[in-house]
Amino acid sequence: MREHTCCITGQQLAPEEDIKALKERLAEVIGQLLEQDVTNFLLGGSPGFELLAGAVLLEKRMRDPRITLTVILPHKDATKGWRHEDIVQHGRFLKQADEVFYTSYSKEKGCVQQRNRCLVNNSSVCLCYLNRKVGGVWYTVLLSIRKGLKIINLRLKDAVL
Numbered sequence: 001m002r003e004h005t006c007c008i009t010g011q012q013l014a015p016e017e018d019i020k021a022l023k024e025r026l027a028e029v030i031g032q033l034l035e036q037d038v039t040n041f042l043l044g045g046s047p048g049f050e051l052l053a054g055a056v057l058l059e060k061r062m063r064d065p066r067i068t069l070t071v072i073l074p075h076k077d078a079t080k081g082w083r084h085e086d087i088v089q090h091g092r093f094l095k096q097a098d099e100v101f102y103t104s105y106s107k108e109k110g111c112v113q114q115r116n117r118c119l120v121n122n123s124s125v126c127l128c129y130l131n132r133k134v135g136g137v138w139y140t141v142l143l144s145i146r147k148g149l150k151i152i153n154l155r156l157k158d159a160v161l
Contacts, residue, residue: 005040006033007119007149009140010049010129014155019052022129025154026056029127039066042119045073045093047086049129049154054093070099074115075107116140120147131155 013019030041030053041057043050054069061067071094079087094100103118104111116136120126126144130137130153144151 001040002122003124004038005042005123006038006125006127007042007123007140007144008050008053008127009044009116009119009137010046010053011131011135011137011155012048013052013129014131022049022154023052023056026053027060029152029154030056030060033125033127034060034064034066038125039064040068040070042070042072042123044115044119045071045078045090047082047090051086051089051093053127054097058093058096068098069096070101071097072101072103072115072118074102074111075104076102077107080107112136113139116143120144120149123149125150125152127152127154129153129155 013022043054045051045054054071057067057069061069079090082090103114116139120140120143123144126141126149128137128141128151130141132138141151141153
């Protein structure tokens with residue numbers, strides 16, 4: 001199953017990002033992955049790139065029932081502190097996911113890193129939006145590199161790290 005699975009992770013979108021163009025690029029890259037029999041997608045479900053990717057996947061799933069979407073969250077209160085509109089979008093997204101998995105019931109030390117390891121350890125491809133080398137997404141991409149995953153960074157126009 002790992003060879004048919006892609007994890008998706010991303011930082012907040014850059015203010016100058018062309019969302020329409022990014023969504024089109026996401027659709028194109030996901031289409032290419034589907035052609036390579038990568039049909040399972042794991043997401044952290046955070047605002048910005050991850051929810052945008054989730055929306056593209058849900059649209060594509062209407063035409064391609066092979067697509068499965070699993071959301072892996074670090075804990076039950078993952079949306080605490082988010083903007084209201086992000087919480088609403090996240091809730092709709094969770095209802096449409098094939099599976100929602102929590103790596104921890106409550107927020108505790110290391111639960112986000114545990115979620116990130118779960119994303120990487122179950123994937124062969126890491127589709128990311130990385131615009132700075134800090135934080136959880138950077139950690140996830142570094143872990144993906146160490147584990148030998150193919151890296152596709154849409155912020156850098158498909159640069160392979």
